[in-house]
Amino acid sequence: MKNIDLSIIIPIYNAEKYIKRCIESILISQNKALEVIAVDDGSADQSLLICQDLANVDSRVHVYRKENGGVSSARNLGLEKARGRYITFCDADDYYDDRAIDYLLSNIERGGQI
Numbered sequence: 001m002k003n004i005d006l007s008i009i010i011p012i013y014n015a016e017k018y019i020k021r022c023i024e025s026i027l028i029s030q031n032k033a034l035e036v037i038a039v040d041d042g043s044a045d046q047s048l049l050i051c052q053d054l055a056n057v058d059s060r061v062h063v064y065r066k067e068n069g070g071v072s073s074a075r076n077l078g079l080e081k082a083r084g085r086y087i088t089f090c091d092a093d094d095y096y097d098d099r100a101i102d103y104l105l106s107n108i109e110r111g112g113q114i
Helices: 019-027 047-057 071-081 100-110
Strands: 004-012 034-040 061-065 084-089
Touching: 004 019, 004 047, 004 071, 004 100, 019 034, 019 047, 034 047, 034 071, 047 061, 061 071, 071 084, 084 100
Parallel strands: 004 034, 004 084, 034 061
Antiparallel strands: none
């Protein structure tokens, strides 16, 4: 099993309008020691299908589905599944700048400010 530097946990609930852009903005990073943990919290829209499609294209995406229990329970499931040395959260309607992941990791490794 390869080492994971960063786990990004995304709790998802009815976010079909935003989730593809969110995950793709993370996957722009060329860092292969990165994982995206998408936790669908019982969405009634196409969010789960969109996430599964992205996971089929990029092995860094891991998708989990749970019965609706709220954002905290979705984050907790993500924490249980995370394998990264570092863990962060991203909301499903947010997205990263093209260089954000690499910048974040390089600053952490250098012990610098984020």
